[in-house]
Each structure stands twice: as C-alpha cells, then as structure tokens.
Amino acid sequence: MSERVTVNPHLSGLRCLACGRSRPVGDDTAGCPHCREAGAPANLRCTYTATPAGGVALPYTAHITLGEGDTPVLTGLDAGRLGEADVRLKLEGANPTGSHKDRFSAFAVSRAVAAGYAEVVAASSGNAGISLAAYSARAGLGCKIAVTGSAPARITGLLRDLGAEVHVLPDLARWEYVARFRTSRTVLPVTNYHLPAVGSSPYGIEGFKPVARELTAQFGGRPPDWVVVPSSRGDLAWGVHLGFAELDAERVPRMCLVEPFPRLSAVLEEGADPRGTFPGGTRFQPSIAGNTVTLQAVETVRRTGGRAAVVTDAEAEPWHRALWRSGICLEPSSSVALLAASRLVEDGRAGAGASVAVIGTAHGFKGM
Amino acid sequence: MSERVTVNPHLSGLRCLACGRSRPVGDDTAGCPHCREAGAPANLRCTYTATPAGGVALPYTAHITLGEGDTPVLTGLDAGRLGEADVRLKLEGANPTGSHKDRFSAFAVSRAVAAGYAEVVAASSGNAGISLAAYSARAGLGCKIAVTGSAPARITGLLRDLGAEVHVLPDLARWEYVARFRTSRTVLPVTNYHLPAVGSSPYGIEGFKPVARELTAQFGGRPPDWVVVPSSRGDLAWGVHLGFAELDAERVPRMCLVEPFPRLSAVLEEGADPRGTFPGGTRFQPSIAGNTVTLQAVETVRRTGGRAAVVTDAEAEPWHRALWRSGICLEPSSSVALLAASRLVEDGRAGAGASVAVIGTAHGFKGM
Structure with missing residues (x-):
C-alpha cells in the first residue's frame, strides 16, 4: 500500500535550535553535530523558504497517511x-x-521513503512503536522496534501483527541497538538513541x-x-x-x-x-x-x-x-x-x- | 459530567417501517406494538415535521457527546x-x-436523559456495551450491561472501569434479562431483547x-x-x-x-x-x-x-x-x-x- 511522497519545494534544510547553524536536508539522527561535539546535544528543526498563509509548512506536501489528524x-x-x-x-x-504518534509517523516514515531507506528503526514499548509499525507497513517499508523486556505481550503482539521486527532488549541497550544504524543507508533511526538525549526525527x-x-x-x-x-x-x-x-x-x-x-x-x-x-x-x-x-x-x-x-x-x-x-x-x-x-x-x-x-x-x- | 439534552422541536413521533402506523414519541422498546402482536415484529423510526436543508434531522439538537462523528x-x-x-x-x-456505536449511544442515552430514566440496560459483549457504558457515565446515568460467559476479561474489565454494572448470563438469557425492564420507568432498554428480533433503539x-x-x-x-x-x-x-x-x-x-x-x-x-x-x-x-x-x-x-x-x-x-x-x-x-x-x-x-x-x-x- 505504498503511496507517493512529494517533497515540499520550500523545504530548505535543518537548523539547530541551540546554535542556529543550518544544515542541508539530511539525516543527522543525533541532532546538531556541532552542539553534540561541544557536549550539549540539541535537536534540529526543518526550515522553509516560504510558509503557507494561515497554515503551517510541512516537509512533504503528499505523504504516507492512514487518516491521521483533524482530531476533535x-x-x-x-x-x-x-x-x-x-x-x-x-x-x-x-x-x-x-x-x-500517528502525526509523527506520517512524516518520519515519509522522510524514510523520500530518502530511499528500506526500513525505519525505533526504541518504543508503546504508542510510538505501534504507530511506526503501522505507517511503515502502509509505506511498504520494514520496521524494527526495540522494546524492553517489560513490554506487555499485547503490545509486542500488535507490533508483530503489523509486521514489525520486534527486538526485546534491556532499557539502555535499546538505544544502543538503534544507534547501530546511525550511519546506515538502508535503515533510518527515527527515535532518540543519544545520551544526553536529543529528541526524535525532526521530520x-x-x-x-x-x-x-x-x-x-x-x-x-x-x-x-x-x-x-x-x-x-x-x-x-x-x-x-x-x-x-x-x-x-x-x-x-x-x-x-x-x-x-x-x-x-x-x-x-x-x-x-x-x-x-x-x-x-x-x-x-x-x-x-x-x-x-x-x-x-x-x-x-x-x-x-x-x-x-x-x-x-x-x-x-x-x-x-x-x-x-x-x-x-x-x-x-x-x-x-x-x-x-x-x-x-x-x-x-x-x-x-x-x-x-x-x-x-x-x-x-x-x-x- | 452530565450535559443538557435539547429535544428537536420538529420531532413528531415514531413510525413503523412495516405498517406505517404512527406512534407518539415514547419507548416502544420492542418495536411497533401492532406488528409485534401480528407476529411480524418491526422497528420504529423517528419522524419530523421538518428536516434541515442539506442535512439530516436528529431527535436532539443538543445531546450527550464524547466527541463522536465526523470520522475520516x-x-x-x-x-x-x-x-x-x-x-x-x-x-x-x-x-x-x-x-x-458511539454515534448510537450519543442518541440512545440522550433519549434516556430526555425522558427521565436513571439507567440504560443493554445486551452486548463488545463495542456497544463499552460505548453505552461510556456515554451513560458521561450523562451521569447508570448502565447495566448483560454479557455472555465467553466475553473476554478485558471487555468486562473495561465495562467496570466505565462504571457499568456487568451481568454475566447465557446467550438468550441476556435478552430475557434486558426484557425485564421493558415496562420500567427508571431503566431503559436500548438494544434488542425481542425474539423474533426487531433492532435497537430508534433514537x-x-x-x-x-x-x-x-x-x-x-x-x-x-x-x-x-x-x-x-x-x-x-x-x-x-x-x-x-x-x-x-x-x-x-x-x-x-x-x-x-x-x-x-x-x-x-x-x-x-x-x-x-x-x-x-x-x-x-x-x-x-x-x-x-x-x-x-x-x-x-x-x-x-x-x-x-x-x-x-x-x-x-x-x-x-x-x-x-x-x-x-x-x-x-x-x-x-x-x-x-x-x-x-x-x-x-x-x-x-x-x-x-x-x-x-x-x-x-x-x-x-x-x-
């Protein structure tokens, strides 16, 4: 059920919320490299050359969707x-x-599609994992979810029903597992794996x-x-x-x-x-x-x-x-x-x- | 969290879908009395003296709500x-x-409020029961739900979390339980209990x-x-x-x-x-x-x-x-x-x- 993703032509890059430095559109999955090296990790955010009147700019004008948003x-x-x-x-x-989390997954997974990744990987024992599994399935991408040993069987069952690859790992080992893919060209980390923590995919x-x-x-x-x-x-x-x-x-x-x-x-x-x-x-x-x-x-x-x-x-x-x-x-x-x-x-x-x-x-x- | 219910001033009564006879606004909870006595039970539907242009008439213009409808x-x-x-x-x-079922419950429970009932009663081991329990809770009414012995513990747990009174009964005995309240002035049956079956609350x-x-x-x-x-x-x-x-x-x-x-x-x-x-x-x-x-x-x-x-x-x-x-x-x-x-x-x-x-x-x- 993959759908086309269209990049917003006004998407111009990423910018660090701490130092303000700009980066090209890409996957700095542990935030601003400069701030990280300086010991004060900070997330990036998307920048645009134009924003729609009365609305908000989004990185993709057509994106992977399961019908999220516009909630009452x-x-x-x-x-x-x-x-x-x-x-x-x-x-x-x-x-x-x-x-x-569906709002997040729609754009995190669309980034993976737009940039040619085959899979996403995330650490989550709950809503984020289930959501990413569903949106990856919708996009036709693979999905690896690292869960803690204490994750309820119902959650891991739902993840597997959605076709995700479930990896049961101790707490911080989950982040280490996700970190393995930080330079991968095929598997995109979309949740935080860095300590000190940065936050999840800016897309x-x-x-x-x-x-x-x-x-x-x-x-x-x-x-x-x-x-x-x-x-x-x-x-x-x-x-x-x-x-x-x-x-x-x-x-x-x-x-x-x-x-x-x-x-x-x-x-x-x-x-x-x-x-x-x-x-x-x-x-x-x-x-x-x-x-x-x-x-x-x-x-x-x-x-x-x-x-x-x-x-x-x-x-x-x-x-x-x-x-x-x-x-x-x-x-x-x-x-x-x-x-x-x-x-x-x-x-x-x-x-x-x-x-x-x-x-x-x-x-x-x-x-x- | 009870809210006011406003009766649509154009609500004029009920009409049998089989014989076409009209009934006053009321609770004929086993359908058209005439057709039932003739051995061919049939549900009633609401009638209105006017319907809104481009829309549909509803029995209550303000009703009990938890935010249902307008789904994507x-x-x-x-x-x-x-x-x-x-x-x-x-x-x-x-x-x-x-x-x-939330669309149903919003109006079935609003009828109970409008007509001065203290409780609703229904036979359901699933979505209808959970929904009615939630809307009754929202309205400040009691809710009795008759479930089968095979109802999953998760469902009965959710019903109890929502404050419903859960009655575990064999299959047809559930309908007999609901039928006990057919002439009650305080407890309103909102799902089918009649055999041959009629259907649920016309409201x-x-x-x-x-x-x-x-x-x-x-x-x-x-x-x-x-x-x-x-x-x-x-x-x-x-x-x-x-x-x-x-x-x-x-x-x-x-x-x-x-x-x-x-x-x-x-x-x-x-x-x-x-x-x-x-x-x-x-x-x-x-x-x-x-x-x-x-x-x-x-x-x-x-x-x-x-x-x-x-x-x-x-x-x-x-x-x-x-x-x-x-x-x-x-x-x-x-x-x-x-x-x-x-x-x-x-x-x-x-x-x-x-x-x-x-x-x-x-x-x-x-x-x-």
Missing part, C-alpha cells in the same frame, strides 16, 4: 477545577493507531505542527492561553509550539509539560543540568517514562513562559479512575494532563475566562 | 481488487470508544444518519454507488440508509450488508422466514455474530437494490492478517467489509469508476 476537541469537562475555565480536551486517540516532529492550526480553529480563531501536554522528551510539546510560533510568533500559548517525577521541573526550578539523568520512575504512566530531559523540552517552556508540572503515580491513579467513570477513556499517561490543567486553574495560572487546550495523547484501549 | 475516510487501498474502483474506508474507530439509530451526510461530502458532494457495512441486526445499515434517503431519496446508495454466515442472505436469496433463527456461528467476527435477522436489515437491502454478502471465518482470517500487515488496524468484524467490497469490484457489481464507501466499524485495539 471535547468541552463540558468538570472534573476537579476544569469547569471553571474554558478547558478543551483534544482527542488524539481518534488517530488511526490511537495516539498522537516527524513537523507532523505535530498542524495541532496548532487545529486548536486555533477549535478555540474560535485564536490560540488558547495554555496548552497542556504529557511529556517525556518533549517531541510533541516542541512540535506543537513550533506550529503556534509559525502561525503567529506574537501569540504563542504558554506550554505546560506534564511529567511523572521531577526531570524537566528539576532543570527549570532547581537548575539541574538537562544533560544529566534524573532519578525516579513511573509504573502508571509508561508513555511518559524515561530518565532524561531534552533541550527542546526546556526551550518549549522557556520560550513560552510555560512550566513543567509533576503528577505522581499516587495522584494520577485515583484521578484516572474517576475520569473513566465520567466516560473519558484516556490512557493514564494522558489523563494526567487534565489533572495538571485543573491545577493551573486552581493556582490561578489559568483563571476564569482563560482558555486551556489539553492534549489527550492516546485512548485507553491498548492496555497501556 | 482513507483512500489508496489496494488489497484484493479494491484498487480498481474508488473505494474509501470510513474509520469509525476514530470515535471516542473506538467504534461506530440511537438516528445517530447513524450523519454518516450519510459525511460520506456524501467525502465523495465530493454526491453519494457513493455502494455502501458496504458489517451487519448483524442491521442497526447501522438501516440508520445510514435513512440518512441517505433523507438527503436525496432519488439517489440512495446500494447497501451491501456483510455477515459471517447466511442469515440475511438466506432470507433474500432462499426465501427463508426472517423471523426464524439461523444455524451457524462465528469465532472470528464476534461483533456481527448472532442467529437472527431483522426486517430493518431486509428492508435496507430491498429498498436500495443492495445485497447481503457472506464472508466466512476461514476467508476472513487471512484477509484480516494481510490488512494489518498493510497498516490497516481494523477489528476482524470490520476487515470483512473490505473483502466484501473487493468482491463487489471483482464480480462487476462495482465496476471501474464505481464509488464504494466501506464502513470500518471499529479499530482493532480492544482485543475483539
């Missing part, structure tokens, strides 16, 4: 303090494999930019005051911010990145080195687990006057159960974003009349 | 003979609980009508030649047909109802009595199992010059596996509709240039 928002939320502001929940579970991250356009329309033509996003290494948050910045650099929403224990919070509030690893873990929020921080996550908060918010497993679990009992079927790692939004209202950061978009990253039917 | 269509399908016609797959898995079935409007837009402003629908008792097929008939009675698509063994086919092709029970079963297509036929299913085919198509489990299984390996993540009971569409092309019923909408009723992530 749900209003009328009244759990916690949500009812006191204009909080709208964006249902990314409506995407073809049930999560926001894939571009796929999150339309969320900004959709939300602006769904809030009546103006961007919301806040966007709340579950976050691990900040791919989604950064991509959504890039979209808003491209639409109107003067009116970007504050971004609130939600995490299960202090990582980004430790960097922003305690001055911890973002290149370190952060103690802590989560049993209940696997989609935003991991012990690293990225510069793109830090920059998302800094550039928008946003914040990082911690929701612990102990806080998440009763909240999540109550949400299901109100008919909201998110996965736990997504439910936490609504709790963080409720707290923004409670502490006055998003007062009466404030508009808050919450990204419900995935539905809760995959058993994660 | 996927093109570029090339499994089997699909690539030879203009076949578009409507992704009903994009609905909040992952199936088309809920109205919720399928917008599929016709969406498909007409998604085929460039004209209805497709064929609509292919997985079917058990024909609620979805009938509702979609009602929508097309309301939009343009002169140009209704032919409806193809797909079943796992001859039931509707036996009625249409061999003259079997639709009020009988039909031998056969399915292990692989649980969402369209059951041994009954309804008049609404028969009428959907007869009024549209359509057909019934059988896809056996033996045919369904390799087809379904191949679809997943092309990135199309439907549940098995939905995958079969694409095989039936491929056969419409193959046997010339939908030749080159024909337009075919296939309803992909549910995603494959709930383990059904």
